[in-house]
Amino acid sequence: MSKKLQGNGLWESSRMMLPEHKLEIIHSSKELKRRQPMVLDEQEWESIGRAMAQSLALRQPIAIRMYHPFEELAVIGVVDRVDNQRGRFMVDGEWFESRDIEGVEEA
Structure with missing residues (x-):
């Protein structure tokens, strides 16, 4: 059968x-597999601001973790400029949105 x-x-x-x-x-x-954006508190934003200011002033490379819905991204380089009015920053000649930052580490 x-x-x-x-x-x-x-x-x-x-x-x-x-x-x-x-x-x-x-x-x-x-x-x-979609990731949700992290919500950062005041203390984390302050440490991110300090790390970015230090990178800008001393030309030290940093690794900035960025939000992406489907993967983990990191921007690694030296912060060239910070534009607080538009909520963005420049690393190695490329602009990124500040609202997408999830964390900062030394590179």
């Missing part, structure tokens, strides 16, 4: 997946 005729074999052998279903499965699995 064929396996298709035993138990749930007929249903199992007749399944198919539409492209829309496949895309939804991929999208759902990606959403499960």
Whole structure:
């Protein structure tokens, strides 16, 4: 007797997946891996400000952990400029948003 005729074999052998279903499965699995942004308190913001000011004044490289929804990012380099009005900072000629900072370490 064929396996298709035993138990749930007929249903199992007749399944198919539409492209829309496949895309939804991929999208759902990606959403499960989404990270939430960290909420920093005043003390952490002060230590971040000190580290950035020290990097700016003494030209010391630092590693700044940045928020990204699906991966962990780090900006490593020397802080060139800080623009508090627009909420951004420049590291090695590239601007980054200050609100995306999750932490700072010495490089």
